[in-house]
Amino acid sequence: MNLPRSLLPSLTALQAFEASARLLSFTRAAEELDLSQGAISRQVAALEAMLGVALFERVRQRIVLTPAGAAYANDVREALGRISAATLNAIAFKGAVGTLSLAILPTFGTRWLIPRLPDFSQKHPEVTLNFSTRIVPFDFSREPLDAAIHFGDAVWPGAVMHRLMGEAIIPVASPTLVNRLGLHAPEDVLKAPLLRQATRPHAWGEWLSAQGLDPERALNGPSFEQFAMVAQAAVAGLGLAIVPRFLVEDELKSGALMIPLAKPIESRQAYWFVYPEQKKDRPALKAFRDWLLAQCEA
Numbered sequence: 001m002n003l004p005r006s007l008l009p010s011l012t013a014l015q016a017f018e019a020s021a022r023l024l025s026f027t028r029a030a031e032e033l034d035l036s037q038g039a040i041s042r043q044v045a046a047l048e049a050m051l052g053v054a055l056f057e058r059v060r061q062r063i064v065l066t067p068a069g070a071a072y073a074n075d076v077r078e079a080l081g082r083i084s085a086a087t088l089n090a091i092a093f094k095g096a097v098g099t100l101s102l103a104i105l106p107t108f109g110t111r112w113l114i115p116r117l118p119d120f121s122q123k124h125p126e127v128t129l130n131f132s133t134r135i136v137p138f139d140f141s142r143e144p145l146d147a148a149i150h151f152g153d154a155v156w157p158g159a160v161m162h163r164l165m166g167e168a169i170i171p172v173a174s175p176t177l178v179n180r181l182g183l184h185a186p187e188d189v190l191k192a193p194l195l196r197q198a199t200r201p202h203a204w205g206e207w208l209s210a211q212g213l214d215p216e217r218a219l220n221g222p223s224f225e226q227f228a229m230v231a232q233a234a235v236a237g238l239g240l241a242i243v244p245r246f247l248v249e250d251e252l253k254s255g256a257l258m259i260p261l262a263k264p265i266e267s268r269q270a271y272w273f274v275y276p277e278q279k280k281d282r283p284a285l286k287a288f289r290d291w292l293l294a295q296c297e298a
Contacts, residue, residue: 009050011083014076015033016044022073025063054068055069078142098282098283099127099128099130100128101146102129102149103147103149104133106135108247109133111246124291135198135226140276146279147273149271149273151199152270160274160276161274162274164270165270168265168266169244169264171241171259172240172242172243173192173240173260177192178258186208193238193239194239194242195222195223195230195234195239221239227244231248235251
């Protein structure tokens with residue numbers, strides 16, 4: 001979309017405004033950008049004049065954002081982030097391939113993906129991978145990301161999705177907890193706090209239902225943001241965890257965790273590689289997609 005030049009503020013003015021909005025101080029913004037306080041004030045005043053709205057107001061010798069300023073600050077910060085990411089991609093571009101900015105699930109990334117990446121780097125040294133963590137779907141048009149590894153249903157509007165793998169869900173606990181509470185039969189799990197992962201609130205309920213038990217009892221226990229935290233809590237003996245088996249193989253091999261009840265269930269959801277339709281022909285994305293699908297097939 002071609003915008004009139006009159007609607008395109010200078011990058012200097014936008015940076016001055018963003019820093020002032022974030023720090024709520026012209027002085028601190030000036031220090032951060034290595035400019036004078038007067039220069040920051042002039043840039044913000046010029047931006048306000050162009051927009052025809054006040055972005056800040058003074059309250060007791062300090063500046064605060066107006067409602068218009070707060071809304072504009074969020075959009076400007078996002079736009080500057082996208083410009084920064086695009087610039088880094090351009091700087092890091094190598095040959096005809098370049099960089100790939102990838103959103104990954106934290107525990108999946110650290111325990112499954114990253115240990116396999118040396119193979120990708122050896123096969124594709126021309127590709128630079130940048131990683132961010134996301135635990136829920138997001139809008140690619142508003143994030144400086146090229147692709148994501150996602151767990152859930154086959155639903156992501158405007159994106160191409162490739163199924164990577166399913167997962168077997170198992171209950172695990174520390175040997176000490178198993179022996180202390182006598183966790184030997186499905187109904188025994190109700191003796192222990194049930195540790196849950198925040199984005200999988202129904203996992204315990206599904207497991208209990210599969211064993212013919214009341215799924216409402218699944219609310220008995222604390223919730224954690226990441227599976228790595230759930231696993232560590234189980235190792236510490238805080239309760240019984242329900243986790244994908246492939247994410248706790250190290251703990252099972254070392255004996256830090258055990259499977260007290262050999263009654264896994266298959267998740268109804270799956271892991272997916274997701275990217276916007278318009279980026280499907282990018283060489284870096286194609287190289288990583290093909291390698292990742294081969295790894296999952298193996």
